[in-house]
Amino acid sequence: MSFLKNVPPVVRVENLKKSYSDTQAVDDISFQIHRGEILGILGPNGSGKTTTIKSILGLITFDYGSIRVMGMDVTKSRHRMLWHVGAVLEGARNVYWHLSPEENLTYFAGIRGLSKGRISSRIDDLLQRLDLAEVRKKELRKFSSGMKQKVALASSLVHDPEILLLDEPTLGLDVETSSEVKKMLLDLAGNEGKTLLITSHDMSFVESICDRVLIIKEGRIISHETMESLRKKFSKKVYLIRTEREIPDACVAAISGICQVSFDDMEEGGCMLSMSMADVATLHRIMDELESAGVGMVDLKVVESNLEDIFLDLVRRIWQ
Amino acid sequence: MAIATLMLTEARMTLWEMKRYMFNTVASMVIMYLIFLGLFWGVKSIAGQTVDATSLDSMVIGYVLWMSSLFVLQGMSNTVLQESQLGTLEQLYLSPMRTESIFFARGVLGVVINFFFVTLLLYLVMLTTGRYHSVNLPYFYGVLLVTLLSLEGIGFMMAGIGLIHKRVNAVNGILQFGLIGLMLLPVYPFRAYSLLPFVAGARTINMHIVADASFPLWWYLYIALNSLVYLSIGIIVFKLFEKRARKLNKLGQY
Numbered sequence: 001m002s003f004l005k006n007v008p009p010v011v012r013v014e015n016l017k018k019s020y021s022d023t024q025a026v027d028d029i030s031f032q033i034h035r036g037e038i039l040g041i042l043g044p045n046g047s048g049k050t051t052t053i054k055s056i057l058g059l060i061t062f063d064y065g066s067i068r069v070m071g072m073d074v075t076k077s078r079h080r081m082l083w084h085v086g087a088v089l090e091g092a093r094n095v096y097w098h099l100s101p102e103e104n105l106t107y108f109a110g111i112r113g114l115s116k117g118r119i120s121s122r123i124d125d126l127l128q129r130l131d132l133a134e135v136r137k138k139e140l141r142k143f144s145s146g147m148k149q150k151v152a153l154a155s156s157l158v159h160d161p162e163i164l165l166l167d168e169p170t171l172g173l174d175v176e177t178s179s180e181v182k183k184m185l186l187d188l189a190g191n192e193g194k195t196l197l198i199t200s201h202d203m204s205f206v207e208s209i210c211d212r213v214l215i216i217k218e219g220r221i222i223s224h225e226t227m228e229s230l231r232k233k234f235s236k237k238v239y240l241i242r243t244e245r246e247i248p249d250a251c252v253a254a255i256s257g258i259c260q261v262s263f264d265d266m267e268e269g270g271c272m273l274s275m276s277m278a279d280v281a282t283l284h285r286i287m288d289e290l291e292s293a294g295v296g297m298v299d300l301k302v303v304e305s306n307l308e309d310i311f312l313d314l315v316r317r318i319w320q
Numbered sequence: 321m322a323i324a325t326l327m328l329t330e331a332r333m334t335l336w337e338m339k340r341y342m343f344n345t346v347a348s349m350v351i352m353y354l355i356f357l358g359l360f361w362g363v364k365s366i367a368g369q370t371v372d373a374t375s376l377d378s379m380v381i382g383y384v385l386w387m388s389s390l391f392v393l394q395g396m397s398n399t400v401l402q403e404s405q406l407g408t409l410e411q412l413y414l415s416p417m418r419t420e421s422i423f424f425a426r427g428v429l430g431v432v433i434n435f436f437f438v439t440l441l442l443y444l445v446m447l448t449t450g451r452y453h454s455v456n457l458p459y460f461y462g463v464l465l466v467t468l469l470s471l472e473g474i475g476f477m478m479a480g481i482g483l484i485h486k487r488v489n490a491v492n493g494i495l496q497f498g499l500i501g502l503m504l505l506p507v508y509p510f511r512a513y514s515l516l517p518f519v520a521g522a523r524t525i526n527m528h529i530v531a532d533a534s535f536p537l538w539w540y541l542y543i544a545l546n547s548l549v550y551l552s553i554g555i556i557v558f559k560l561f562e563k564r565a566r567k568l569n570k571l572g573q574y
Binding site for chain 2: 054057061079080082085086087090095097098106107111113
């Protein structure tokens with residue numbers, strides 16, 4: 001994405017700081033998002049993800065730093081900026097449950113000054129795309145949380161914003177709905193050029209949808225990489241070796257001296273060794289040790305660590 | 321244009337809610353009517369012949385005014401607290417229109433719809449009690465609408481406090497019963513009580529309809545000024561609390 005360096009970012013956050021009494025919620029966070037990009041923010045509970053999103057939307061006054069959206073200073077031109085932004089912050093709770101999807105969309109368009117006549121084809125289109133057309137006149141109260149979440153997403157898109165901020169968009173969704181939402185978001189970024197900022201606990205969702213990932217902990221950025229470089233930098237190969245029988249203690253000690261290995265006894269007999277290492281030579285040394293102890297190998301698997309492993313590893317390292 | 325759309329949107333929302341909660345709409349109307357009958361016959365039977373006709377007429381109009389004032393006074397803070405509870409308050413804050421415009425539009429629309437029910441209640445009450453008065457409705461609603469703006473101001477203050485403290489029922493309760501007493505205060509010619517919100521307008525309407533009293537133009541201009549001052553103060557207080565709520569991240573919390 002180096003070509004993006006010359007294009008002004010759609011969202012620019014610089015040195016953002018926010019504290020609540022004695023807690024530093026966000027501590028000097030800076031990042032940018034370009035048009036059509038999907039940026040994911042990952043972090044444990046209370047790491048400052050929601051505070052960051054709410055600061056961008058001007059729902060929280062931050063203590064220090066600056067935020068510009070479409071070139072507009074959030075603190076000075078918040079109302080003008082909001083024409084370009086849509087957000088879902090509390091998932092299914094962001095919409096009126098006593099209204100129907102159509103009524104919700106009409107209402108949220110109306111409070112943005114968009115009349116029903118002007119917006120009706122957009123409402124039809126959104127309901128169609130999110131598979132809500134059949135239930136457009138039914139009260140949301142009767143819907144599953146996944147469907148309510150889809151109505152919330154549609155409501156945030158009703159004024160056709162260029163930027164969409166989603167706080168935990170897949171929380172409480174079943175696999176099918178989560179995949180529908182994913183498809184829609186990829187379409188919004190890929191085909192309509194919308195810019196997305198997503199916070200989520202769903203690592204596989206973030207991994208499959210985001211171009212870049214920001215990992216924050218205790219209000220600080222601990223990693224800010226594209227998905228590709230994140231994998232390149234931090235991904236490890238995990239080797240899994242299954243043996244035909246239990247490993248003698250002397251051999252366990254010898255292998256443990258080579259690298260960090262976990263040994264798990266299998267119910268059906270034998271043992272499972274799992275280890276992550278950078279080079280194949282170390283693997284060969286372990287295999288030699290097994291051979292010299294007379295322990296045969298039944299299976300050898302290599303597994304690439306996913307975003308969840310990388311995230312946990314990074315957080316653990318910072319913790320230590 | 322955007323303001324017109326906003327008003328229409330809020331009107332639509334109110335009608336959707338009334339339709340969806342039809343039972344509640346009808347039930348509150350019936351309860352308002354029954355409470356009044358209880359009060360009216362209660363006063364009449366206790367006071368017997370000593371209560372004069374003017375007092376009973378004044379009670380009819382006063383009750384209707386009180387009902388309208390309650391609706392406005394509690395409407396604003398209830399709206400904010402309910403939106404906060406539902407989780408939709410922050411979505412309202414994501415509108416490019418100013419949030420106070422949304423709440424104000426909702427408040428005014430609510431008053432207009434409330435006028436419809438109040439008219440129904442007024443005629444129903446007059447019919448049942450036999451204390452019939454030919455009410456000049458344009459005068460009644462014109463002055464009442466302007467007068468109620470002062471209570472919209474108080475409503476904004478309560479809503480602002482609600483953003484931070486989340487529960488304002490206790491204060492609302494005191495205000496709603498305090499209003500009954502305030503509405504009986506002498507306010508014309510001008511005196512200290514006339515500075516209170518709502519009181520001057522409410523008393524003027526009551527005296528005009530019941531006793532056919534007439535007032536000079538400056539007095540009506542004063543009522544309008546009183547309302548504007550309270551409305552402005554209310555909005556300023558609301559904005560101050562809103563600023564504080566943003567600082568403490570309390571907009572989305574309940």
